[in-house]
Amino acid sequence: MNKKIWLSSPHMSGNELKYIIEAFDTNWVAPIGPNINGFEQDLSKYLNVKSVAALTSGTAAIHLALILLGVKSEDEVIAQSFTFSATVNPIVYLGAKPVFIDSEWDTWNMSPELLEKAINDRISKGKKPKAIIIANLYGMPAKLDEILSISKKYDIPIIEDSAEGLGSTYKGKKLGAFGDFGVLSFNGNKIITTSGGGALVSKNDKHIETARFLATQARDKAPYYQHSHIGYNYRMSNILAGIGRGQMKVIDLRVEQRRANHQFYKDNLEQIPGVSVFTEREGFFSNYWLTTILIDPNKTKGITTEDVRLSLEKENIETRPLWKPMHMQPIFKDYPAYCNGVSEELFKIGLCLPSGSNLTDDDRNRILKALLKVF
Numbered sequence: 001m002n003k004k005i006w007l008s009s010p011h012m013s014g015n016e017l018k019y020i021i022e023a024f025d026t027n028w029v030a031p032i033g034p035n036i037n038g039f040e041q042d043l044s045k046y047l048n049v050k051s052v053a054a055l056t057s058g059t060a061a062i063h064l065a066l067i068l069l070g071v072k073s074e075d076e077v078i079a080q081s082f083t084f085s086a087t088v089n090p091i092v093y094l095g096a097k098p099v100f101i102d103s104e105w106d107t108w109n110m111s112p113e114l115l116e117k118a119i120n121d122r123i124s125k126g127k128k129p130k131a132i133i134i135a136n137l138y139g140m141p142a143k144l145d146e147i148l149s150i151s152k153k154y155d156i157p158i159i160e161d162s163a164e165g166l167g168s169t170y171k172g173k174k175l176g177a178f179g180d181f182g183v184l185s186f187n188g189n190k191i192i193t194t195s196g197g198g199a200l201v202s203k204n205d206k207h208i209e210t211a212r213f214l215a216t217q218a219r220d221k222a223p224y225y226q227h228s229h230i231g232y233n234y235r236m237s238n239i240l241a242g243i244g245r246g247q248m249k250v251i252d253l254r255v256e257q258r259r260a261n262h263q264f265y266k267d268n269l270e271q272i273p274g275v276s277v278f279t280e281r282e283g284f285f286s287n288y289w290l291t292t293i294l295i296d297p298n299k300t301k302g303i304t305t306e307d308v309r310l311s312l313e314k315e316n317i318e319t320r321p322l323w324k325p326m327h328m329q330p331i332f333k334d335y336p337a338y339c340n341g342v343s344e345e346l347f348k349i350g351l352c353l354p355s356g357s358n359l360t361d362d363d364r365n366r367i368l369k370a371l372l373k374v375f
Helices: 016-025 034-047 058-068 089-093 112-124 144-154 205-215 238-248 251-269 305-314 342-349 361-374
Strands: 051-055 076-080 097-101 131-135 158-161 181-185 198-202 275-277 291-295 350-353
Touching: 016 034, 016 238, 034 051, 034 198, 034 238, 051 058, 051 205, 058 089, 058 131, 058 158, 058 181, 058 198, 058 205, 076 112, 089 097, 097 112, 112 144, 131 144, 144 158, 198 205, 238 251, 251 275, 251 291, 251 361, 291 342, 305 350, 305 361, 342 350
Parallel strands: 076 097, 076 131, 131 158, 158 181
Antiparallel strands: 051 198, 181 198, 275 291, 291 350
């Protein structure tokens, strides 16, 4: 059988080992250490933001952001429906209620029109939302100007989930730096990885200082263990941060490689009737963490995304449907949702293609051959 082609596998640069060995040689294997400081500084410089806290996951970053914004039980938090569940789960951790907003066709991200409609409706019901969580899906920036304008108009803070968006820009500014808080993920399938990990980003030094405090079990300054707040074990380890420091050396190259994958698919697949490759608009710069396509069975003689997925699976090539919207998930189906049908249609006809920065020419040609065989 042919070797497995993964959707998005880790891609080491060779720089990582230097920082890991340094941690072992100096016995900095504890959760804190110089690699944590170095990785946070690298991210801060790259994003051009004041403060970053390296954490165990992007989910932890969202959880801490909500706590810092004062979200409590029974509060409402607006969230993008078309995303991974990690965007939304921390709302429920706090006993708060997610309010889901559907997408628009240009970016597949939160619809500004539905966002404003939902805010006005929630306010009319006596429940002004405490925060808005947007996601920059598959590396594509949301319509940030409009969303930030609505946030300002109604004085509702933004948490910008850029777990998939590191390296993307909107009008020249890096994603993760737009919201009151930014969230990053370094999971094994992301554009750079620390094996597992994430980060919380803020323009406010005090917020990040508090986030670090809460992430290290909220231990008070005392010679003994004293706690005046509930804390969490959310701090990234010094060893994993060393992997991150090595990965940051090649972040621009990784973006370039992912964009090259996207261009290859665009050049070769758009000749197929009924197949379209999701592409950025003017002013939007996507890292193309994953290249995604839409398949219209009305124009492909009935061939569907599931036909393509199963056919490539037989060739040992991993593909994946687009995210199933949160308002369609069994666990979230009873929460308020403001929908226009966009995310449901995208879920029905969309597919993620292998997009790792470590794909070879042979890999790409093998994927293309398998795709052309289906059609």
